Amino acid sequence: MADVKNFLYVNRRTPYGTIYALESLEVVLIGAAFEQDVSLAFLDDGVFQLAKGQETKDIGMKNFSPTYKALGDYDVNKIYVEKESLEARGLTVDDLLPLTYEDADDDYAEKNSIKVVTAAELAKLMDQADVVLSF
């Protein structure tokens, strides 16, 4: 396709304190229908969006974290998590939801969508993006 652009969604907020996390996820899913090249970045408190084991029944809010697992089915499989942000919060990739996709070019093998990158690497990805959407 001639007009495919590289979209980067930047997520920096906690999952439930503001509406940003949920809005970002909704925009990503809507955007996925337009067959663009989509990447997601999670940094600062945004890494908490991907924390596994979220159970929101007792606070009366919708737990939207299972929806992140559907991203792979929408060909959204470049999910970058900043190393420095994880470390500042005492987290490792094992504390995050296991996000995977099936690689159509490799006999539909299940592969990890999450890639932990340094702030410097993430800065480059931001520079290279055609469109940056911040949440």
Place this chain on the structure above:
Amino acid sequence: MTMLHTVNKSPLDRNALESAITHATKGSAVLMIEDGIYGAMKGTVKSAMVSNAMKDVSFYVMGPDLKARGIDASRVIDGVKIVDYSGFVDLVAEHANTQSWL
């Protein structure tokens, strides 16, 4: 009587918890709610701030807010007490006044 300070912002994003601790007098209490619960986590760059203040101030954290955010009780700093909604009410009743650090 003493003050109950409530904090509902992440200490990794805002300075509400730091300010609450700075202004909490000896014998008062700090309750971390909503996004404030991230302040109760072990192993973060802000954990020491809470541990160091514990000799003068009692710390509490809302269990339902921890659970919603996927933060297991085992990740909570030792000495921070986990409370539920009725525990929140008890804390309000036990203290002379409440101050919210928004």
